[in-house]
Amino acid sequence: xxxxxxxxxxxxxxxxxxxxxxxxxxxxxxxxxxxxxxxxxxxxxxxxxxxxxxxxxxxxxxxxxxxxxxxxxxxxxxxxxxxxxxxxxxxxxxxxxxxxxxxxxxxxxxxxxxxxxxxxxxxxxxxxxxxxxxxxxxxxxxxxxxxxxxxxxxxxxxxxxxxxxxxxxxxxxxxxxxxxxxxxxxxxxxxxxxxxxxxxxxxxx
Amino acid sequence: xxxxxxxxxxxxxxxxxxxxxxxxxxxxxxxxxxxxxxxxxxxxxxxxxxxxxxxxxxxxxxxxxxxxxxxxxxxxxxxxxxxxxxxxxxxxxxxxxxxxxxxxxxxxxxxxxxxxxxxxxxxxxxxxxxxxxxxxxxxxxxxxxxxxxxxxxxxxxxxxxxxxxxxxxxxxxxxxxxxxxxxxxxxxxxxxxxxxxxxxxxxxx
Numbered sequence: 001x002x003x004x005x006x007x008x009x010x011x012x013x014x015x016x017x018x019x020x021x022x023x024x025x026x027x028x029x030x031x032x033x034x035x036x037x038x039x040x041x042x043x044x045x046x047x048x049x050x051x052x053x054x055x056x057x058x059x060x061x062x063x064x065x066x067x068x069x070x071x072x073x074x075x076x077x078x079x080x081x082x083x084x085x086x087x088x089x090x091x092x093x094x095x096x097x098x099x100x101x102x103x104x105x106x107x108x109x110x111x112x113x114x115x116x117x118x119x120x121x122x123x124x125x126x127x128x129x130x131x132x133x134x135x136x137x138x139x140x141x142x143x144x145x146x147x148x149x150x151x152x153x154x155x156x157x158x159x160x161x162x163x164x165x166x167x168x169x170x171x172x173x174x175x176x177x178x179x180x181x182x183x184x185x186x187x188x189x190x191x192x193x194x195x196x197x198x199x200x201x202x203x204x205x
Numbered sequence: 206x207x208x209x210x211x212x213x214x215x216x217x218x219x220x221x222x223x224x225x226x227x228x229x230x231x232x233x234x235x236x237x238x239x240x241x242x243x244x245x246x247x248x249x250x251x252x253x254x255x256x257x258x259x260x261x262x263x264x265x266x267x268x269x270x271x272x273x274x275x276x277x278x279x280x281x282x283x284x285x286x287x288x289x290x291x292x293x294x295x296x297x298x299x300x301x302x303x304x305x306x307x308x309x310x311x312x313x314x315x316x317x318x319x320x321x322x323x324x325x326x327x328x329x330x331x332x333x334x335x336x337x338x339x340x341x342x343x344x345x346x347x348x349x350x351x352x353x354x355x356x357x358x359x360x361x362x363x364x365x366x367x368x369x370x371x372x373x374x375x376x377x378x379x380x381x382x383x384x385x386x387x388x389x390x391x392x393x394x395x396x397x398x399x400x401x402x403x404x405x406x407x408x409x410x
Contacts, residue, residue, distance in 0.1 A: 049265055049267050049268075050265050060254055060255050060377070062254050062375060062376075062377045063254075063377050065375060066375060066377065066389060066391060069389070070390075070391070073398075077398075170267060170270060170271060172265070172267045172268050172271065184271060184274070185275075186271060186275070187394075189392075189394045189395075190394075193278075193282075
């Protein structure tokens with residue numbers, strides 16, 4: 001039997017990706033599903049698919065007002081701290097490059113969670129190298145090497161390729177989950193359904 | 206103790222309102238919550254809030270493709286039949302007027318479900334008086350009286366007022382749920398959370 005696997009696509013600026021990132025590891029372990037953490041940038045998808053140059057939550061304030069209340073309510077239900085950031089969305093390019101460069105390294109997942117906490121609990125500026133360096137260090141990585149990697153053509157290209165792959169797979173929001181058999185699930189509230197699908201489709205192979 | 210109550214806001218053209226309408230009565234009974242069925246029109250809200258003259262699922266095809274797959278998957282999970290309608294969205298004005306006029310009558314809820322089945326299972330044209338008349342008759346109402354009511358100024362105005370109330374309450378999509386203490390929940394996947402909130406907030410009063 002193939003071991004079940006699920007891709008977890010996230011953007012560090014995405015509010016609903018925060019609770020998903022904090023709870024996915026325990027949920028996946030419980031479901032017996034391996035995770036592939038896939039950082040990408042949502043901005044280019046909003047631009048190409050919906051002609052949006054800003055978050056839809058800023059462009060459409062009624063949706064935005066609901067989203068902030070909804071995320072606060074959800075986090076309270078999960079027992080997660082949450083504070084509305086003073087700037088939204090924060091540019092997630094540099095953080096995403098670090099995460100892409102860290103793929104397969106043992107501090108990557110802890111770094112991802114550290115950045116989400118920095119953004120959505122401590123309201124730190126995740127565009128700042130010093131803030132990101134601390135997230136890398138807290139996760140057990142090498143801050144200088146991680147920051148240097150963000151300026152290499154290889155890492156820049158890898159993030160562009162990931163975002164193009166997200167578009168090809170039909171993504172239009174974050175968080176999203178993609179199963180090995182190509183099934184797409186969008187939203188923190190689809191996490192359990194995506195894990196169940198991944199586990200079932202692995203049973204069939 | 207005040208008996209818990211939840212408003213269920215729906216549009217007959219809204220795909221995600223279909224599974225919500227089919228399962229809300231059993232879920233509310235289980236949670237001990239009374240329901241207030243609130244028909245409204247989503248179109249005017251899309252127009253005023255997002256400058257959209259069509260469903261966002263048509264305007265943004267990537268989101269649309271996902272939505273059809275997601276609704277089919279959800280309905281399969283709930284054990285509900287579902288067939289993608291040949292026309293989307295179908296104009297829900299006349300059906301909504303009948304539902305508004307039927308408020309408080311014992312056939313209203315059954316009529317609502319009949320219209321959803323007509324639209325999302327049998328692909329009938331819910332703009333057609335003959336189709337709506339059959340839905341009224343199947344639900345136990347008087348088709349001639351129900352259709353006549355849709356042409357009265359009183360009923361037209363009542364639906365306009367409902368849609369304006371929806372906007373005032375912060376709605377931007379359907380289905381939506383509003384508690385007595387003003388808490389808004391959006392989406393079929395928030396039904397259980399909304400019912401739990403309604404039950405808890407009634408306990409506190």
